[in-house]
Amino acid sequence: MSQDRAEREAPYLLAASRKPTGPTATGRCLYCDEIVADDQRWCDTACRDGWVRESRLRGGVR
Ligand SMILES: [Zn+2]
Structure with a gap:
């Protein structure tokens, strides 16, 4: 099961680095x-x- 989960999360990490899905750019770093x-x-x-x-810890991103 954990293997399955890792495979599902990897594409999300890639997508987060390239596509503007989810949060909108505000001109400020969303983290700091x-x-x-x-x-x-x-x-x-x-x-x-x-x-x-x-985000994942907060449960906002699956
Ligand atoms: Zn920052």
Whole structure:
């Protein structure tokens, strides 16, 4: 079962890094609130990864 779950989550992580699904870009990093480019949602991949992890913990992203 855990194998199955890992396979389902991997595509989501890829999609989160490329497609603007879910949260809208606000000009600020969604994770640390740093000002970023208007079309960016995080300053870097570290912030994105942290945000993704927190979202999952909150249950907002499946
Ligand atoms: Zn950030």
